[in-house]
Amino acid sequence: MALPMGHDFSTILPSELLQQCFSGFNFRELLPILGVCSRWRALALNHPTYWANIRLTRDYPGAVCLFLLRVSRTRARPFRVAVSLWPPSAAFVADVLPVIARNLARITLLSLAVNISHGPEVLASISAPAPLLQALTLHFYNPSSECAILLRDDMFAGTAPLLRQLVIWDVSLPRDPIPVLSSIHTLEVGDGALAVGTCLQDLFVHFPYVRRVDFCARHTTFDVAYWDAKKWETLEHVTPTAAMFDDPILPLSLVKHMVFYIPISPQLRIMLEPLNGALQLDLESSPGPEILFHIRERASPWRARTFVDDLRAWIDVNARPAGAPHELPFTRIVNLSIPECFWQLACGIFPTMPSVKELSLLLDEPDPLSPSSLIPAPRCLP
Numbered sequence: 001m002a003l004p005m006g007h008d009f010s011t012i013l014p015s016e017l018l019q020q021c022f023s024g025f026n027f028r029e030l031l032p033i034l035g036v037c038s039r040w041r042a043l044a045l046n047h048p049t050y051w052a053n054i055r056l057t058r059d060y061p062g063a064v065c066l067f068l069l070r071v072s073r074t075r076a077r078p079f080r081v082a083v084s085l086w087p088p089s090a091a092f093v094a095d096v097l098p099v100i101a102r103n104l105a106r107i108t109l110l111s112l113a114v115n116i117s118h119g120p121e122v123l124a125s126i127s128a129p130a131p132l133l134q135a136l137t138l139h140f141y142n143p144s145s146e147c148a149i150l151l152r153d154d155m156f157a158g159t160a161p162l163l164r165q166l167v168i169w170d171v172s173l174p175r176d177p178i179p180v181l182s183s184i185h186t187l188e189v190g191d192g193a194l195a196v197g198t199c200l201q202d203l204f205v206h207f208p209y210v211r212r213v214d215f216c217a218r219h220t221t222f223d224v225a226y227w228d229a230k231k232w233e234t235l236e237h238v239t240p241t242a243a244m245f246d247d248p249i250l251p252l253s254l255v256k257h258m259v260f261y262i263p264i265s266p267q268l269r270i271m272l273e274p275l276n277g278a279l280q281l282d283l284e285s286s287p288g289p290e291i292l293f294h295i296r297e298r299a300s301p302w303r304a305r306t307f308v309d310d311l312r313a314w315i316d317v318n319a320r321p322a323g324a325p326h327e328l329p330f331t332r333i334v335n336l337s338i339p340e341c342f343w344q345l346a347c348g349i350f351p352t353m354p355s356v357k358e359l360s361l362l363l364d365e366p367d368p369l370s371p372s373s374l375i376p377a378p379r380c381l382p
Helices: 015-022 027-035 038-045 061-072 090-102 116-125 229-233 242-246 265-272 311-315 340-349
Strands: 053-056 079-085 107-115 135-141 165-169 186-189 212-215 237-239 257-261 279-285 290-297 304-310 333-339 358-362
Touching: 015 038, 027 038, 053 061, 061 090, 079 090, 090 107, 090 116, 107 116, 116 135, 242 265, 257 265, 265 304, 279 340, 333 340, 340 358
Parallel strands: 053 079, 079 107, 107 135, 135 165, 165 186, 186 212, 212 237, 237 257, 257 304, 279 333, 333 358
Antiparallel strands: 279 290, 290 304
């Protein structure tokens, strides 16, 4: 039976269907739903999109009130918090931090990117147990190059059994390891972090189970503690800085997976040197002019290198008078994967790959191909 014109569908749609529809919205997109009707408002306020991921990027009174309201809507359920306030903020200290401290036992992800002047208050607020915390970011904005914030050994009262991810900027550690950080698996080291003068504290001592490290500090030197090859063999993933390639003693070649953004030829040579035998090359497009190169050993797929390069450097002949901008091991590639948006370009800018035995042409959309001309002729493939 057809419904009459102007019928209010909001009264007949089941709550389960509405909740599923709301899952496709982000927080900003969910806000207009609050004004549809009282029923939709109640459903939206109780939807995880509203309360499960709470962010604060401004300390305006309205923004702080909304932050506090969303925390109250969690209603004893686990949630995530991210605060990014670079200037000093009285509202952050007076209103936001106390709420975080009171609800620390239910927070699964805590990210605090704030002015370094708030360091003591931040450390005081994270002194209670955090049994559900899995990821922690402490990023202190340090415009005047003040001393880094020294973490205390009583963080989370020694109780954060699920904590595995840590991001630290302008944070240093005491001489003795902090027990609650001993199980960290993924670590990002930013400017001013773990710094003792110009050297880096031995992260292998403080994080014995670390397997993934992103080095983001621009000016850091590595002392004898980092020369031990056995320590680097335990790492599964490293994002090095450019300066690390200039240190011949660092055993970067032992790292299983290395990632770098737009390397120059000497850096790329160091990255690819450990890869032996037949290789697999997977190309991945990006929203910008860059393209991602994923190169891995076929015999040991866990040994891989990923780098980002500017596509224009490959296309512009004047920018590469000697051929390809990088000397990649094209003759050893036996598996090649190319995204749809890169098919035609790949035929013109890459040299011959005589060893390729398996080629994957990846469609960007699930729609079936109609014009056969979209697929390059096999003889034209690199």
